[in-house]
Amino acid sequence: MRSEKEIRDHLHQKDYEYIEIAIERLKKNRMINDEEYARSFVRTTFQLKNEGPKKIERELRQKGLTQEEILSGLEEYSWEIKNLTKNVMLNILKMLWKIKFVQLVTVNV
DSSP: OOOHHHHHHHHHHTTOSOHHHHHHHHHHTTSOOHHHHHHHHHHHHHHHHOOOHHHHHHHHHHTTOOHHHHHHHHHHHHHHHHHHHHHHHHHHHHHHHHHHHHHHHHHHO
């Protein structure tokens, strides 16, 4: 998946004559969607690189996304943090449950 600016730059670099027509056709066929790109980029970057929102925002700006598209994408960051927090809490509860269970078993033996 690429941003509109990345595709536009690539076509320009290849001296493609009908860049605007190509971009409009890609948009019409939903093959370019910078808002969806931003959300996907945030999810992937958070999961694989564990980067913070400021660095992600800077990278999206370099890829030519608008502030609105960036903010929409960064909403995914808060969801990812919530999911991570929930998973960590569940793992802690499972560990505590196992410890408590082991303590109960060893006391009753």
